[in-house]
Amino acid sequence: MSEPSSTLTDQAFARLRADVLAGTFPPGAKLKMDELQAAYGFSSSPLREALSRLSQEGLIRSDERRGFRVPPLTSEDLADITRMRLMLEVSALGESIEHGDDRWEAAIVAAFYRLEKVESRFGEGSTSLNEEWQGLHRDYHVALLAACPSRRHLNWCFSLFDLAERYRQFSARHRMTPRRRSDEHRKLMEATLQRDRAAACELLTKHIESTKRNVEVALRTLEPAVQA
Numbered sequence: 001m002s003e004p005s006s007t008l009t010d011q012a013f014a015r016l017r018a019d020v021l022a023g024t025f026p027p028g029a030k031l032k033m034d035e036l037q038a039a040y041g042f043s044s045s046p047l048r049e050a051l052s053r054l055s056q057e058g059l060i061r062s063d064e065r066r067g068f069r070v071p072p073l074t075s076e077d078l079a080d081i082t083r084m085r086l087m088l089e090v091s092a093l094g095e096s097i098e099h100g101d102d103r104w105e106a107a108i109v110a111a112f113y114r115l116e117k118v119e120s121r122f123g124e125g126s127t128s129l130n131e132e133w134q135g136l137h138r139d140y141h142v143a144l145l146a147a148c149p150s151r152r153h154l155n156w157c158f159s160l161f162d163l164a165e166r167y168r169q170f171s172a173r174h175r176m177t178p179r180r181r182s183d184e185h186r187k188l189m190e191a192t193l194q195r196d197r198a199a200a201c202e203l204l205t206k207h208i209e210s211t212k213r214n215v216e217v218a219l220r221t222l223e224p225a226v227q228a
Contacts, residue, residue, distance in 0.1 A: 008042060009049040011042070012040060012050035020054065020070060021059070021169055022131075023170055027070055030067060031067065031068040031070065033047060057163075059166065073167060075220075078215055081160055081163050082208060082211075085157075086208055089161070093200055094197050096145050097200060100147035108140075111136070111142075112185060140185060170219075171211075188203045188204060
């Protein structure tokens, strides 16, 4: 008995999404159906559904009657993503601090613990290129915002986080110096659990802005190649 098409679509979506975020496809690359079929082993139907979903998320672009392409990486786009993240994620954290309960606090501690355990195994270096770290890093940020009562607000935050992830991974691949471990996540957790809304929001603001600065260094070095 064959697998349901929805399951195949989900599988195709997950694999394509991971590769788009990881930079497997260079900026501006055309996603050709025959090449995707050969690379992933899926038929055209689940691949088209997966590409449509990625397009809705903004991770790829649909060219009218010309298929799908990976968007370029630009300083202007990064600035826009960062501006929107500062507007939405910081306010969502404030809402979470106001509404979060004991279960929310426990989830944050657990997410931080798992992230820290992975980071401790890697020591210095580009841990952000590690797929396990990427998932746990996202889980940690999701946990921080999870008590925000607006599901629509949260969905926008998570979408912007994922758009920024492509830039983060680009920066990690082209980092000129080894990544140094930081206590930013611990400080953010502690301020959040202490219900210090002002301090937590300030720390999250600095965290998001530092990501932008790190990416900008890589973009300035490689901008002609990533604006294809």
